[in-house]
Amino acid sequence: MSAEDWQSGSNDTAAGGSGDYEGGLHGDNWRRSYKADFRLSGIQANENGSIDLAFIYGTPTLSEGQKANLANPSLAEQDGMLLTFEHTQGNFFGGFNKFIVQYGTDGLAVGGFDNHAGEGMNAQKGKGYRFIDWGVIEQDKWNMGYSFIYGSKDIDETATSWNAPGKTDFYNAVIRPGYKWTENLATVVELGYANERKDGGDWEDLRKVTLAQEWNAGSNFWARPSIRLYVTNYSGDKVQDDANGNKAETMFGAQVEAWW
Structure with a gap:
């Protein structure tokens, strides 16, 4: 266990996904989401390979003004969690490879789909996940960077004031x-x-x-x-x-x- 480090903490972020209303989501009208972040890193998995694990739990708060101006405020008060699994393979053709799986629910569903994974909360009900594989190959006369991503989200957008798609699937390769x-x-x-x-x-x-x-x-x-x-x-x-x-x-x- 000497190679493993626990990191935990909590902070608060703006709950921008809770919908707009008269006066805007800024200043005194901006409400916060509170997060607890736990990470376990450096788990030896195989030769030159290690695993990192992360768990984030978040809960938003809404002002009375936000609740009064949302069609269904309960949809925008969704706690959420985000799970991350990452395997890093070192000495991979002179470089490295990272394989990542992320899954988010409700307030952190978008975090498992298309943002910085836990940076903020879109406090709606739903789920999202993505698979990522990326890395670098380094040789004497050539090198190559690459990334492959597949993601999906299914989120109830009725609690927001913008016209956003609820169900989205995507994949890309570079x-x-x-x-x-x-x-x-x-x-x-x-x-x-x-x-x-x-x-x-x-x-x-x-x-x-x-x-x-x-x-x-x-x-x-x-x-x-x-x-x-x-x-x-x-x-x-x-x-x-x-x-x-x-x-x-x-x-x-x-x-x-x-x-x-």
């Missing part, structure tokens, strides 16, 4: 291989695909292809700062028609990325 010409020069290709369906309707997709020439402060995938010249083409159902009625767009430019 790969980013790069060839290292020198220690500081690389050519990178990015391929991305996303598909989404709302309230049982048709699936709508989005595709992206990018070719980039990069100058980096090192050959590692994470080396920064980085300067890149790129050309990108994207297409699919979620791309708006251009003046000619085509669902495709090509753009090019230059980027600088730096971390500190």
Whole structure:
């Protein structure tokens, strides 16, 4: 057990998902959600592999003004929990791989679907879950970043004032291989695909292809700062028609990325 660390705590966050009303959700009208956060990390699972577990429980509070202006305030007073399982595999073809499963209920249902997983509460009744697999492969002459995600949510949006879909499913995949010409020069290709369906309707997709020439402060995938010249083409159902009625767009430019 020496490699395992318990981390627990509690805090409060704004309950923005409880619906709008006259006066707005700000200042004295903004009510809080209280969270308890428990984490168990560094569980040895296999050679170069470890497991992290997390459990978050949250409960919102509504003001009398919020309750009076909601059609059904009980729908916006939903406690919620968020469960996270994460397996990290080190020494994975020179890099690492992370596999994550998250499941959220009621007030934290969206946290198991499409936000920062417990950062805030959308205090509605429902459930959400997602599977994520992502990582980096690092070799002498090439590297590749990748991510694959599938998520689903089914949330009662009648307690909110906005017109949001209650049932949403989505999946996406991205790969980013790069060839290292020198220690500081690389050519990178990015391929991305996303598909989404709302309230049982048709699936709508989005595709992206990018070719980039990069100058980096090192050959590692994470080396920064980085300067890149790129050309990108994207297409699919979620791309708006251009003046000619085509669902495709090509753009090019230059980027600088730096971390500190």
